[in-house]
Amino acid sequence: MSILTEKIKAEGRVYPGNILKVDSFLNHQVDVSFMSALGREIAEKFSDVEITKVLTVETSGLVIAYPVAEALGCKMVFAKKHQTKNLAGDVYTADVASFTHGTVYEIRLAKQYLNENDKVLIVDDFLANGQAVRGLRQIIEQAGATLAGVAIAIEKGFQPGGQQLREEGIRLESMAIVDEMDGETGTIVFRAE
Numbered sequence: 001m002s003i004l005t006e007k008i009k010a011e012g013r014v015y016p017g018n019i020l021k022v023d024s025f026l027n028h029q030v031d032v033s034f035m036s037a038l039g040r041e042i043a044e045k046f047s048d049v050e051i052t053k054v055l056t057v058e059t060s061g062l063v064i065a066y067p068v069a070e071a072l073g074c075k076m077v078f079a080k081k082h083q084t085k086n087l088a089g090d091v092y093t094a095d096v097a098s099f100t101h102g103t104v105y106e107i108r109l110a111k112q113y114l115n116e117n118d119k120v121l122i123v124d125d126f127l128a129n130g131q132a133v134r135g136l137r138q139i140i141e142q143a144g145a146t147l148a149g150v151a152i153a154i155e156k157g158f159q160p161g162g163q164q165l166r167e168e169g170i171r172l173e174s175m176a177i178v179d180e181m182d183g184e185t186g187t188i189v190f191r192a193e
C-alpha cells in the first residue's frame, strides 16, 4: 500500500458531495515530513525523464509541488489565480472552470519563468475533472515548453480527468486513486496498486 493510501485511510474524511477532506496533512495543516516523503516518491517515478521545472497552481498544489521540485533538484513555479499588481505585463493566461466550486477563474504565469527549453512536470494535489491540468497545459503550450508528465497526489477515479489524460497518451502518475466514497459510512475505496 502506498504511503498516501495509508495516510488517507488514517486521516481522510468523506464529506457530502464526494469531497475527501485531507485538511490534517495537505489542504490546511501540512504534515511537512510526510509531504517530503511523498515528494520523493513522485520524483522517483519520474527519474527516467529530464525535468527542468515543476509547475502547479496556487494554493494547495504548492504543498506537493515544492517537495517534488526539491527531490528533483529543479525549480518550481506556480500559476497565480489572483490578479496582483506585482504580476503585470508579459504573462501567459488560461481559464480554468472549477467543477467543485462552479466558477471560472483565470490563471497567470509571468513569461520569464517558463520558456521553450523547459521540460515541465505538472504537479497538483487533486485531479477531478482535470480542468486545472488543462489550464496549466495551455500555459505550457503558450511558452513552447514540453510537457514531461503529470503527477497527482489524489486522483478521483470516478471523475473523468485521469482517464482523459491517459487516453491522450500523457504520462500520469497518481499516488492514490479513489474510486468510490460513501459519506454515510465514511468508506473510501482505493484502486488496486
Ligand code: G4P
Pocket (backbone or CB within 6 Å): 018, 019, 020, 021, 022, 027, 057, 058, 059, 060, 061, 097, 098, 099, 100, 101, 125, 126, 127, 128, 129, 130, 131, 132, 133, 156, 161
Ligand atoms: P479539476 O481541476 O480536476 O477539474 O478539479 P475541480 O475543479 O473539481 O477542483 C477544484 C478545487 O477543488 C481544486 O482546489 C481541487 O484541488 C479541489 N478538490 C476537488 N475535489 C476535492 C476533494 O475531494 N477534496 C478536496 N479536499 N479538494 C478537492 P482549488 O479550488 O484549486 O483549491 P486550492 O488549491 O486553492 O486550495
